[in-house]
Amino acid sequence: MVNKRYPEHLVFGLDIGTRSIVGTVGYKEGRQFIVVAQCVREHETRAMLDGQIHDIFKVAETIEEVKKELEEQVGRRLTDVCIAAAGRVLKTVTVEAEYEFSAETVVNEEHVHSLDLIGVEKAYETLRQEMKEEKIHFYCVGYSVIQYYLNGYSIGKLEGHKANRVGTHLITTFLPDEVIDSLYAAVEKAGLYVANLTLEPIAAINVAIPEKFRLLNIAMIDVGAGTSDISITKDGSIISYGMIPRAGDEITEAVARRYLVDFKTAETIKQACLRKKKVTYKDIMGLSQKTTTEEVIEELRPTVESITECVADKIIELNGGKAVSAVFVVGGGGKIPGFTESLAKYLDLNKDRVALRGEEVLGDVTFLQENIKKDPLLVTPVGICLNFYDQKNNFILVQVNGDRVKLYDNSKLTVADTAIQTGLPNENLFPRRGRALNYTVNGVKRLTRGELGEAAQIKLNGEIVGISHSIEQNDIIEIIESTVGADAKIRVGELTEYKSNITFWFNGTKILCPKFAAVNKELVTEFYELQDGDSVEILNYYTLKQVLEFMDISYTGTIYVNNMPAGEEEKIYENFSIRCEIYDSLEAMRAAERLKNEYSFEAAAEEDGEDEEERDTEFSKQPISLAEIKADDAADIYIIVNREPVKLTGKKQYIFVDVFDFYPFDLTKVGGSELIITLNGEQADFTAPLKDSDIVELYWKE
CATH class of the missing domain: 3.30.420.40 (ATPase, nucleotide binding domain)
Incomplete structure (x- = not known):
């Protein structure tokens, strides 16, 4: 037969059966289908059973025989085939x-x-x-x-x-x-x-x-x-x-x-x-x-x-x-x-x-x-x-990370379809967050999300593309899965509910105390790092007993909170007033007497414009440090170290390194990669001068 009798495109179909393989070549002309060549070959062995190929190589040999026979009949090379x-x-x-x-x-x-x-x-x-x-x-x-x-x-x-x-x-x-x-x-x-x-x-x-x-x-x-x-x-x-x-x-x-x-x-x-x-x-x-x-x-x-x-x-x-x-x-x-x-x-x-x-x-x-x-x-x-x-x-074949993948061709296939077909989870294509942190704050559920990782990197035929990029037959696709970000971390001090201090009035003097936080009913510092499932309670009060312990004083007689007699378990909230007779030591009594002589209530009232009935008439409203309450020796000062009051004594002037003489912090035992020292919230060195009421933080950074 002469090639010019056939149109340019011929359809080659193979019926790959259990017993034999039938090859047909033809073309459509109007409603008619013209068969120009046909060949039948039986399997020499039982290479197929119940419609399933068992010996791929034997079946391939028979297919190749049919292909060669049909190519001789039509005088053309056959490359594409339709199968069922x-x-x-x-x-x-x-x-x-x-x-x-x-x-x-x-x-x-x-x-x-x-x-x-x-x-x-x-x-x-x-x-x-x-x-x-x-x-x-x-x-x-x-x-x-x-x-x-x-x-x-x-x-x-x-x-x-x-x-x-x-x-x-x-x-x-x-x-x-x-x-x-x-x-x-x-x-x-x-x-x-x-x-x-x-x-x-x-x-x-x-x-x-x-x-x-x-x-x-x-x-x-x-x-x-x-x-x-x-x-x-x-x-x-x-x-x-x-x-x-x-x-x-x-x-x-x-x-x-x-x-x-x-x-x-x-x-x-x-x-x-x-x-x-x-x-x-x-x-x-x-x-x-x-x-x-x-x-x-x-x-x-x-x-x-x-x-x-x-x-x-x-x-x-x-x-x-x-x-x-x-x-x-x-x-x-x-x-x-x-x-x-x-x-x-x-x-x-x-x-x-x-x-x-x-x-x-x-x-x-x-x-x-x-x-x-x-x-x-x-x-x-x-x-x-x-x-x-x-x-x-119809199907198309692409290569994904070295593996051949067949996809049903719906004319809008993308890289995402190949990922799904290969079983790659959808979340492995997009940036993944680290593990979230679940906890409660004052009884309310809270979630802090982990950080986002990096998105999957996709290469199509060597070029970086997006996940929605269209694909075609024989494309080579490389998918590097997305990464997981860092797990969620948060400290107590970073919670919005946490405030650094509670203010109250003690014998007419304004006192600043660090706020308490309890995690799982145990008191912690602001540097405590929350764990999954923690129950956090930000305490917006002190008990009267905690106030007295914090100030390290004793009292005599009745103690008054907001001018009402109170016991040691009474809760002291923001701006509450406490009044009592201090009887801790001779030094404390002298300090109290000095305060009475130096600060009159009338002068304080002129400065703050407060009513006489709103504050204790015996003391002024000027903020005062713990040192002024606790000592009558001008060379002694009181500072706060890691939320604990510490008395420095024996010198007229003090620098940061003196803290280690009065506060139990062993520098010989390394507890982390870096020693962090701060003075009033700012980084400091060992020669930084200290004054009364300074706030110091010392800890090892991991």
Whole structure:
């Protein structure tokens, strides 16, 4: 044949069956599909069982033989191929999907395609939820629309109509990835690229049951060697798919057992039943035997009836518990005499309602090769080629972190889709926060979030891109997962409720005390780092006993809080006044006497403008340090070290290093990476001068 007889693009389809591989090359011209070349090769070994490839290398060798034969016939190199998967471990999901336009819109082909893909993605998510415990990855190998909806009403075709809302009711078919992976592997080892993948029953039904017949409740059975694939139509749509792993090979095995021959000889005997009256063969003992095909058919009757009974039961199950009106049978396995009659019996149908379909459904198919008989065996191979023109179910291959990944092509694939398909959790693509800290403050639940890490770094063909970047066939993608930020940390002193001091009045003198915080009912400093689950209570009061302990004084007689007698457990809040007679020591009594002489109440009242009744009449309101209360020696001072009062004595002037003579802090024991010293909140050195009421902090930083 001369190349100019063919158009530039030819479709190459492979029906990779359990018993044989059928290759078909052709092109579409109007409604006709022109088959320019065809080749059939049987597997030399049982490299496939029940529609599943077991020996990838053997199947690849047979595919390569078919490819070379077809290339010789057409005079061209074949690189792209359309294939179909048997319905082994087939899963079907029926869903409804809708899309609402922002304004009334004329529906076009793109709108319909997008609507279908919304349904497919919804079905995929439904299946993933159902199968998440089994951790099996599934691929969509096809879908069929049961019904379209226009503004909520059913309609046969959406295109051209004005709509505010469109919807679809469709059935989607999925297969486990091991079925798809083995098909792809065998084809690629034969030097071919998969241009289109569909399901065998989808390919067959598109030829065997044209749309004009789908108003009827009809079943189509593609009886191959390993599987019998089933499709059912009703009310103009394909309503269900199914499969049973029983078909022609089981009949061949029955022949082998009955006549004591190997599988290949048994297949020859079975095929002889289609065209001969007698058959001669050699058994495993090497003895020649002869029998009539009528006898063989009778011997096979129990096996045929067992298979057809299972097929009938599956049809009734898929059809909602009742038989269909008619059955079309395609594929080589259904050609065995008695198959259609037995199936009719189990479906309780007239014999003429169950029939082989070959020449009747291949009317729009023209074979340029001579001596090609239109046969049920050719329905699926032709359907695989024709499915290429629909392009409703296609996959692309990309490489993600060195692994090959197949994705259902919905025309809007992104890097994120590859990450999901490879099982990379969504959170590993975006910056991840460190562990959060949960705690309570004054009984109120509080959460401090951890810090954000860095986002995932994505390279597409060597260039850095975003997670939503579109991808194409054969792209090379590298995903470096996002990082986790630092865990949440917070100290008591950083809480908004925490204030550094509480102010109250003691014998008319303003006193500043550090605020208390309790964590899990134990007092802590402001430097305490909260732990998960901590219960924090910021105390906005002192007990009277704590005030006296903090000031390190004793008293005599009755003690008054806000001019009322009070006990040591009385709570002292902000700006409360305390009045009592100090009787701690001779020095304290002299200090109190001095305060009475130096500060009159009248002078204090002029300065602060406060009423006489609001403060103790015996003392002024001027702030005063603890040192003035506790000592009458001008050379002694009182400071606060790590929230504890400390008296420095014996010198007229003091510097920071003198603190270590009066405060128990062992410099010889290193408790961290750095010694932190602060004076009144500012960093200081050991020579910094100290004065009365200074606030000092000392601690090791980890």
